[in-house]
Amino acid sequence: MGKKKKEVDDRFKKFGTVSFTSITKINDFIDYLEQGKLMGTRCKGCGILFFPPRADCYKCLSSDMEWVEVSGTGKLATYSKLEYAPIGFGDDLPYAIAVLDYGDYKVFGRIAGDVPQDEIKVGMQMKAVVNTLPNGQLNYVFEKA
Amino acid sequence: MGKVGIIGVGQSAFVRGYPGSIRELAFEGFKEAIADAQIETKDIDASIICSAPEYDKQRSPAGVFAEYLGLIPQPTCYLESLCSSSSMGLRMAYSLVKSGLHDVVAIIGFQKMSEISSAESQERMGRGADIQWESPFGTMMPAYYAMFARGHMETYGTSPDDLALIRVKAATYGQINEKAVYRKPVTFEMFSDPESPMSGPVASPLRVGDCCANADGSSCVIVANEEKTKALSKKPVWILGLGAASASVNMAGRDAFSRLEVARLAGEQAYGMAGVTPKDIDVAEVHDCFTIAELMAYENLGFAEPGGGKELIKSKETYKEGCIPVNVDGGLLSKGHPIGATGGAQIRTIVLQLRGEAGEMQVKEPGVGLVHNIGGVGLYGNVSILGR
Numbered sequence A: 001m002g003k004k005k006k007e008v009d010d011r012f013k014k015f016g017t018v019s020f021t022s023i024t025k026i027n028d029f030i031d032y033l034e035q036g037k038l039m040g041t042r043c044k045g046c047g048i049l050f051f052p053p054r055a056d057c058y059k060c061l062s063s064d065m066e067w068v069e070v071s072g073t074g075k076l077a078t079y080s081k082l083e084y085a086p087i088g089f090g091d092d093l094p095y096a097i098a099v100l101d102y103g104d105y106k107v108f109g110r111i112a113g114d115v116p117q118d119e120i121k122v123g124m125q126m127k128a129v130v131n132t133l134p135n136g137q138l139n140y141v142f143e144k145a
Numbered sequence B: 001m002g003k004v005g006i007i008g009v010g011q012s013a014f015v016r017g018y019p020g021s022i023r024e025l026a027f028e029g030f031k032e033a034i035a036d037a038q039i040e041t042k043d044i045d046a047s048i049i050c051s052a053p054e055y056d057k058q059r060s061p062a063g064v065f066a067e068y069l070g071l072i073p074q075p076t077c078y079l080e081s082l083c084s085s086s087s088m089g090l091r092m093a094y095s096l097v098k099s100g101l102h103d104v105v106a107i108i109g110f111q112k113m114s115e116i117s118s119a120e121s122q123e124r125m126g127r128g129a130d131i132q133w134e135s136p137f138g139t140m141m142p143a144y145y146a147m148f149a150r151g152h153m154e155t156y157g158t159s160p161d162d163l164a165l166i167r168v169k170a171a172t173y174g175q176i177n178e179k180a181v182y183r184k185p186v187t188f189e190m191f192s193d194p195e196s197p198m199s200g201p202v203a204s205p206l207r208v209g210d211c212c213a214n215a216d217g218s219s220c221v222i223v224a225n226e227e228k229t230k231a232l233s234k235k236p237v238w239i240l241g242l243g244a245a246s247a248s249v250n251m252a253g254r255d256a257f258s259r260l261e262v263a264r265l266a267g268e269q270a271y272g273m274a275g276v277t278p279k280d281i282d283v284a285e286v287h288d289c290f291t292i293a294e295l296m297a298y299e300n301l302g303f304a305e306p307g308g309g310k311e312l313i314k315s316k317e318t319y320k321e322g323c324i325p326v327n328v329d330g331g332l333l334s335k336g337h338p339i340g341a342t343g344g345a346q347i348r349t350i351v352l353q354l355r356g357e358a359g360e361m362q363v364k365e366p367g368v369g370l371v372h373n374i375g376g377v378g379l380y381g382n383v384s385i386l387g388r
């Protein structure tokens, strides 16, 4: 008695328009998104910085990680605007997926819908901003820096 | 240990909506390969069954195929590396034969993509990407390759018109390949004609005409040790070099968006093992799932300098009469791309070319051929070099 039934930690199902994952060891990523912060992890064993965040380091095999905020601006490395979407994403069209290069790491995501198409240029400085989608899911997008 | 040869090749017609089950589809490519090799089914010591599993309703198709094709009780297994599955199958079959474990091994590739809708198919293929960190943003294969097209254009000044020329070439040969799914001509003008479906946007900067045709199909390649190859094959074709590599599944882990590093690495390995250079290649099959993929292949395989791919297609050097004929069977763009069958069909084309049996598509007396087969968006890369 007095023992609480263990609840399933499936916070990751809140990530993106449709999440295909629910249980992961880096579920705190979702709590940070709720606080408006986009976070990666740094290995305390060897210092390597990871985005997307990881629970385990492939380099020194340590699982001792600390959270590090993705801050500042990154350079738009490439992007593509989609005219068709996979099942479940049709309401978001049109949207652009992109990669931002922060130097030490890169971030894959979407360009904010309100950035005019003719202003998107490879090489431009952008910043990742956390947002909440109409369906209540948590997400991040790239805005002009 | 001696050499490893290819004694038989087969391919079903690549079609939309194959009117049969996957085991019946696999039978078509298999039957042709057996006839080509002039052997009996019992001569095959083991089979490797290749496809991309997200399309299959059947779990573990290897056992089902082995039974249907009469390949039991010999060992069989299933192997996948997305779109390069059957080239990876060739690599595994090579090592089984080279080690002396088996004398003759069949690689059977297949895919029946028509059982699901195009949007569902895109979503499933998308799940070959990073489902935890990328799929939640709504990704699709064309958009991933489009990011490489954008990167290539920014780095080297390549244009959408250059890419259109690759599709025009593919359609030139798709028209004369009776096993191709897309037999119609494609003109350069169609890409600027708003009335033509070719000009429709898919994922910028790629248009409908830049994307390969989904298809149902099967292929079969039969490999054998040196002794059996010499005894069975009138025109032996040998596996001279094999290369394979992998890369980060997440685009955030890639160094460049203007090349596929796996292709460069696999090519380097295959050239080294075969003891040849890009200049020695007389005919090539490259993985043109999108036009940009073929353009990058020219450069990653050393047929052109980085950024020089567009000049190769503009000067028509990759046409049948050019210095390095590429995809003169229509490629994935027109012949079609039934994922698991694709590598085997590419290998078949090169084997027929080296034997001088490619009919209207025949290149003039090739001695060395190359197959470049990519899984996912440069996630897996296989390069195989074959010679007479």
Ligand SMILES: [Zn+2]
Pocket (backbone or CB within 6 Å): A043, A044, A045, A046, A047, A048, A057, A058, A059, A060, A061, A062
């Ligand atoms: Zn570490």
